Amino acid sequence: MAQGVKTDDLFETGLHSSLSRESMVLNLGPQHPATHGVLRVRLTLDGETVLHAEPVIGYLHTGFEKTAETHTYQQANTLTDRMDYLSPLTNNLAYVLAVEKLMGIEVPKRAQYIRVLFSELSRLGSHLVWLGTHVMDLGAMSVLFYCLRERELILDLIEQTAGVRMNPSYFRVGGLAYDLPEGFHENCQRFLDGFPKWMQSYKNLVQGNPLIEDRLKGVGRLSKEDALALSATGPILRASGVPMDLRKSDPYCFYDEFEFDVPVRTGGDSFDRFWVRMEEMEQSVRIMNQALAKIDPVGAYTTTDRKVSLPPREEIYGNMEALIHQFKLVSGGFNVPKGEVYQGVEGPKGEMGFYIVSDGGARPYRWRARTPSFYNLQTMPTMTRGGLVADVIVAIGTIDIVLGDVDK
């Protein structure tokens, strides 16, 4: 069993009933509606009581890290989208910031604000899917339909800007892929103005609802010490009483210019994790309102360094040098100076980071992703110990895993 726990030790903990020393092993997944993908959990049970829950991962192992070594730096950006596919843009952000840090590129301030706006949109979209699916696991169908309805509006904003609904690769090394489309400010403002009302409608469905509160309160408790020891980040860590948020502690993209609170709770149970995420959604809207006001309708959206960023179309047709740059960038990519770098950002699920080693060429020598769900999933055995089988489902829901993020 994982973490060196022997079945005999479990008998000694008193979790196991004294009448019977026979435990049952039950497989949950990998094809199960409540595991949010292809997670498999091997449960050791005494009746309904969970003695140990061991996550078995790898059913969605995609080989991102090895594949990236055969891609140029700009191409590898498309792989990051597909890790945590609920918030592709925060993955993009961590990756492009890491490469930019290694190359020492200055990105226009306007582009950074747009990045902030889209990161928060992504966070909101991710939390909406979490809210809908988690409450559905608890037995309420309708919340999911409301959440997906609003998520469609977010996807519309992303689609009109980047051309696709999911996996847009909108952030590029050096800036953004395209400028904002016409009418974006109005569309985005309309969404932001409407959101508090929708948020209230979700709250009306879940707040004070005895069925939901009974399923969450005191379930899946994770102490501050355990959360830190198991490398949990994001809402899980903040619900256990640690006010860690990279947007505050290690600001990137001018996050220090924005006014927002980091929701923290101290109980460490599923109920606290639930409400930390709910409050985060409101804070995201607050940040987006400020970011939208800061973004000028017209301006630079990418660096002017033509060794990194593609020249605009008009320039290519009239300028020999621009054509050469275009050809060089598309066929071979750009070289990144020798060195190594780590950059983390605060994704919706926790710290999303990239560690990149460059040997001076156009392709990364080593490309390592620190994905939040992988570390957060480690907290599940601790959370579910001594609980009921139904609480495992609650724990999986409040950890908010995405299997693409876990298995990489």
Place this chain on the structure above:
Amino acid sequence: MGLNQDPVKSVEEQAAERGILTTTVEKMTHWAQKSSLWPATFGLACCAIEMINVTNSRFDLARFGMEVFRASPRQADLMIVAGRVSQKMAPVVRTVWEQMPEPKWVISMGACASSGGVFDNYAIVQGVDHVVPVDVYVPGCPPTPDALLFGILKLQEKITRGLPPKYRELAAAGGPA
């Protein structure tokens, strides 16, 4: 009273005038089959999120009689493989498919399920048709819900026309199912 009184009109036309529709048992079965496909919930990766979106109010899969996603493959007759299939997952996909009662169909959703997509590497099966017989391929990374709906309509068309599911086609040709 004989039906075949008017030599110009067919029996079916005369029956239709009296409010009776005639068809063959086969056509009737196909019509019923295509109108009540029950998909198995089989989300693997990014495409699964778009598959969920297809059921929401904007795209409304229920219009095609398909909103009943079943968690158990034994109650489903359509498998939508939504996402990349890893080497570790491939045997599970096959097992789930084998557990589904016949007749059954498979939609391969997205570039990864259809061909491996951008992941031409050691970890991903280069197309789920190496593992299960696929009836309809839906391209895209991920396909939009509209694209998936189109794929589903294509499958319904196939069933209406009485074409056999892919695994039967393969079996008839002497190949492995």
